[in-house]
Amino acid sequence: MSITKEEVVKIAKLSRLELKEDEVEFFASQMKNILELVNKLNEVSESLLEEEYTSSTPLREDEPEPSLDVEKVLLNAPSKRLNMFEVPKIVDAN
Amino acid sequence: MEFEAVIGLEVHVHMDTKTKMFCSCKIEYDAPPNTNVCPVCMALPGSLPVINKRAVEYGIRTSLALNCNINLTSIMARKHYFYPDLPKGYQISQYEKPLAEHGFVLLENKKVRIRRLHLEEDAGKNNHYENSSLVDLNRAGTPLMEIVTEPDINSSEEAKEFLEKLRAIVRYAGVSKADMEKGQLRCDVNVSLRPKGSKELGTRVEVKNVNSFKFVQKAIEYEIERQKAILLEGKSVEQETRGFDPQSGKTFVMRTKEEAEDYRYFKDPDLLPLILSEELLKNIKDNMPELPDERIERFMRDYGLSRYEASVLTNFKELGDFFQEATEYTKEYKALSNWLLNDVLGFMNENQIEEIPITPEHLAKLVELIKKDVISTKIAKEVIKDMLISKKDPDIIIEEKGLKQISNEDEIKAVVISVLEKFPQERERLKNGEEKLIGFLVGEVMKLTKGKANPKLVNKLIRECL
Numbered sequence: 001m002s003i004t005k006e007e008v009v010k011i012a013k014l015s016r017l018e019l020k021e022d023e024v025e026f027f028a029s030q031m032k033n034i035l036e037l038v039n040k041l042n043e044v045s046e047s048l049l050e051e052e053y054t055s056s057t058p059l060r061e062d063e064p065e066p067s068l069d070v071e072k073v074l075l076n077a078p079s080k081r082l083n084m085f086e087v088p089k090i091v092d093a094n
Numbered sequence: 095m096e097f098e099a100v101i102g103l104e105v106h107v108h109m110d111t112k113t114k115m116f117c118s119c120k121i122e123y124d125a126p127p128n129t130n131v132c133p134v135c136m137a138l139p140g141s142l143p144v145i146n147k148r149a150v151e152y153g154i155r156t157s158l159a160l161n162c163n164i165n166l167t168s169i170m171a172r173k174h175y176f177y178p179d180l181p182k183g184y185q186i187s188q189y190e191k192p193l194a195e196h197g198f199v200l201l202e203n204k205k206v207r208i209r210r211l212h213l214e215e216d217a218g219k220n221n222h223y224e225n226s227s228l229v230d231l232n233r234a235g236t237p238l239m240e241i242v243t244e245p246d247i248n249s250s251e252e253a254k255e256f257l258e259k260l261r262a263i264v265r266y267a268g269v270s271k272a273d274m275e276k277g278q279l280r281c282d283v284n285v286s287l288r289p290k291g292s293k294e295l296g297t298r299v300e301v302k303n304v305n306s307f308k309f310v311q312k313a314i315e316y317e318i319e320r321q322k323a324i325l326l327e328g329k330s331v332e333q334e335t336r337g338f339d340p341q342s343g344k345t346f347v348m349r350t351k352e353e354a355e356d357y358r359y360f361k362d363p364d365l366l367p368l369i370l371s372e373e374l375l376k377n378i379k380d381n382m383p384e385l386p387d388e389r390i391e392r393f394m395r396d397y398g399l400s401r402y403e404a405s406v407l408t409n410f411k412e413l414g415d416f417f418q419e420a421t422e423y424t425k426e427y428k429a430l431s432n433w434l435l436n437d438v439l440g441f442m443n444e445n446q447i448e449e450i451p452i453t454p455e456h457l458a459k460l461v462e463l464i465k466k467d468v469i470s471t472k473i474a475k476e477v478i479k480d481m482l483i484s485k486k487d488p489d490i491i492i493e494e495k496g497l498k499q500i501s502n503e504d505e506i507k508a509v510v511i512s513v514l515e516k517f518p519q520e521r522e523r524l525k526n527g528e529e530k531l532i533g534f535l536v537g538e539v540m541k542l543t544k545g546k547a548n549p550k551l552v553n554k555l556i557r558e559c560l
Binding site: 055058064081084 | 111112113118119120126127128129130131132133135136144145146147148149150167170174176177178220221222223225226227228229230231356358365366367368369370
């Protein structure tokens with residue numbers, strides 16, 4: 001069980017994390033250890049791993065309840081405009 | 095070389111619930127920004143999703159209407175990606191075990207298989223502003239169904255036919271208004287080409303978020319031509335995600351293969367599996383609304399309509415509902431359907447009106463008035479024009495304008511005699527067997543009575559008075 005530097009870089013990119021060169025190596029070895037630990041589960045018989053669900057997730061009735069005031073919604077926003085969250089301009093690759 | 099297009103669709107349908115998928119915020123399409131937002135919509139720490147029961151029921155209803163197998167246990171999963179309109183950093187969706195699988199939709203000449211139907215939530219909305227983007231979370235969490243077909247579609251026309259049928263089905267099932275303009279039905283299109291007769295699938299290109307039936311057709315047609323040109327040059331098609339620009343009618347690259355997402359799906363630990371009881375399923379099955387194909391058959395069987403008439407009255411649901419209600423006031427079904435499809439629908443198309451301007455009861459009354467010889471068909475044409483504009487009761491229009499048919503023999507006889515006196519030559523010729531002159535003489539009587547004389551009586555009286 002090993003994990004390549006390329007895989008670490010890819011996972012970091014998907015998580016929008018910027019890693020320095022030495023960090024890539026550091027996390028590669030950490031992730032290797034984690035995967036090895038999780039791999040131990042393979043030693044357990046599969047029948048023991050089969051999930052058995054007894055109860056469903058609860059459902060709620062389709063009845064509206066009050067939402068938050070827009071001031072509260074935007075309370076934590078670092079930047080806001082026209083009662084909306086302001087973020088750096090989203091540019092699609094076209 | 096001849097190519098064959100292989101097309102699959104992924105359709106997202108907003109469900110017509112009062113509240114969101116995982117919280118009790120209202121669904122409103124024109125609410126001011128961020129007024130239907132709560133801690134769940136914003137993914138604040140400690141907030142937990144709770145599934146909307148009606149959304150589950152609507153999903154089941156749709157699955158049944160699409161002839162799917164329902165999974166009694168299905169799993170909610172997290173689909174991760176980063177975008178400003180997705181505060182959680184993941185969308186709650188279904189992956190390995192969707193709500194339903196293996197269904198089909200019957201088109202005129204083919205069967206399009208449904209691979210799966212799953213439940214999920216919509217994201218918020220980004221508004222692009224001068225140098226920034228503004229995020230409105232009102233739409234975040236709107237209940238969605240994603241319906242995925244097998245690649246059974248082979249042309250843009252078939253894609254359109256499928257979408258129209260699907261839209262009719264969800265409307266009849268009462269689960270969505272499926273208004274494309276409001277984004278309640280959105281479509282991703284997968285297109286690939288292969289040499290005609292080949293069984294292998296070519297490289298597939300996904301065109302994202304095409305938002306009208308016309309654009310779906312255009313995007314497919316454009317992709318077929320684009321891919322054909324590449325293949326004929328001996329090159330190969332890139333697997334990529336493209337967008338569609340309605341202005342130019344072209345598709346363009348959105349994401350390249352190198353950036354293809356890894357969504358890192360896993361079961362949402364906030365939600366236990368969705369386990370449905372047989373009882374709930376049975377209850378929904380027993381209370382299924384009438385579906386489009388069923389209505390067509392019933393209208394043909396019960397009201398003697400042609401398949402064409404029944405289809406029009408089914409495709410335009412409101413028109414069919416109108417017809418249905420009107421049948422409670424008259425048994426002249428065929429006439430009713432004629433007036434509705436020719437005069438009423440014609441008027442609506444001409445004036446680009448969406449809503450039927452008259453009531454079913456009034457139209458039925460008009461049909462009855464003709465049947466009872468109170469007015470002639472010709473006068474009725476005049477009355478309906480008035481009705482469509484003034485929305486008045488036909489009885490009132492006839493009364494006000496004095497259009498009631500004259501069926502009083504003496505009254506008509508007087509006019510007939512005066513006409514025969516005015517045209518002695520024509521009278522003679524008719525007497526001598528020149529049958530076409532009856533039409534002329536009837537016409538003259540009608541002129542004098544402003545079209546109100548009962549034509550059958552006029553005919554009879556002219557012959558009697560010759």
